Amino acid sequence: MSKPVCVVIGVGPGNGTAIARKFAAQGYAVALCARTQTKLRALAEELPDAAAFVYDVTDPEAATRVFAEIEQAMGPVSVVAYNAGSGAWGNIDEVAVNVFQLSWEVNTRGLLLAVKAVLPQMRKHGGGAIVITGATAALRGGLASTAFASAKAAQRNLAQSLAKQLGPEKIHVGYIVLDGMVDLEKTMRNMPDKPLDFFLSAEQIAEAFFYLATQPERAWTFEMDLRPYAEKW
Numbered sequence: 001m002s003k004p005v006c007v008v009i010g011v012g013p014g015n016g017t018a019i020a021r022k023f024a025a026q027g028y029a030v031a032l033c034a035r036t037q038t039k040l041r042a043l044a045e046e047l048p049d050a051a052a053f054v055y056d057v058t059d060p061e062a063a064t065r066v067f068a069e070i071e072q073a074m075g076p077v078s079v080v081a082y083n084a085g086s087g088a089w090g091n092i093d094e095v096a097v098n099v100f101q102l103s104w105e106v107n108t109r110g111l112l113l114a115v116k117a118v119l120p121q122m123r124k125h126g127g128g129a130i131v132i133t134g135a136t137a138a139l140r141g142g143l144a145s146t147a148f149a150s151a152k153a154a155q156r157n158l159a160q161s162l163a164k165q166l167g168p169e170k171i172h173v174g175y176i177v178l179d180g181m182v183d184l185e186k187t188m189r190n191m192p193d194k195p196l197d198f199f200l201s202a203e204q205i206a207e208a209f210f211y212l213a214t215q216p217e218r219a220w221t222f223e224m225d226l227r228p229y230a231e232k233w
Contacts, residue, residue: 003029010084014184014202022206031070057084057110063117076121079213082132089144103151127170129213136179174212179227198230
């Protein structure tokens with residue numbers, strides 16, 4: 001396959017789907033990754049040159065296997081969009097240790113394993129881009145974000161380390177801080193008092209992913225924060 005390949009890890013009904021559609025529209029072959037293939041079939045059929053791969057980021061062996069499968073089926077990976085996340089909420093009295101651990105496994109260790117798995121391909125072919133879905137919790141802890149904030153802060157620091165090391169190898173690592181609620185249908189139904197402009201647009205988040213992934217290397221952005229104007233900050 002002659003198209004550049006974008007791997008979207010964590011394809012759900014919001015950001016993951018929007019990112020996949022954006023890269024497909026821009027001429028990429030898209031590898032759709034999620035824990036179950038049932039979520040991916042319809043989208044894989046909708047997009048040209050898309051394929052679905054079962055990928056659980058909490059499985060330490062999964063990344064190496066899946067990236068090898070993607071390279072064999074679609075070609076070397078040019079872009080990774082790491083959109084996997086675990087958003088369990090609770091304060092120190094409420095959060096369970098296994099929930100805390102899961103948040104780290106998804107947000108931080110999962111990113112580490114994915115990057116280790118894709119690096120040989122990107123290095124062999126002279127570069128690439130790794131763009132990560134972050135959150136405001138990466139910058140500050142909240143009363144109910146004991147697990148999520150600590151994992152996201154670790155993820156952000158990991159991304160910084162990766163960016164500094166891999167930049168000279170022409171591998172661009174970018175981190176997008178999402179400050180607000182994404183416009184998922186379920187979320188908006190549960191918040192009927194909020195106007196549309198209260199919510200982040202998944203389509204516009206996808207635009208930011210594509211922008212970072214295709215920036216000229218002499219003016220790379222590491223961190224970009226996105227929010228609707230109605231969000232307080």
